[in-house]
Amino acid sequence: MTEWRKSSHSGTGSQSDCVELAALPGTVGIRDSKNPNAPALALPAASFRDLLTTIKRGDLDRA
Numbered sequence: 001m002t003e004w005r006k007s008s009h010s011g012t013g014s015q016s017d018c019v020e021l022a023a024l025p026g027t028v029g030i031r032d033s034k035n036p037n038a039p040a041l042a043l044p045a046a047s048f049r050d051l052l053t054t055i056k057r058g059d060l061d062r063a
Helices: 045-057
Strands: 019-024 027-032 041-044
Touching: 027 045, 041 045
Parallel strands: none
Antiparallel strands: 019 027, 027 041
């Protein structure tokens, strides 16, 4: 069984909507916590690290 984890920084109530992650062999699973039965993304671990770097740099922030 896949163990999905949500960030400890996630709030509760209406602010608890976020993504959940799962460590899979060679990949990282990503899914919407509001709809866990919907399809999930599976990114290679290196691509997930690149995505995190991009997010932390603010490259995806809306102007």
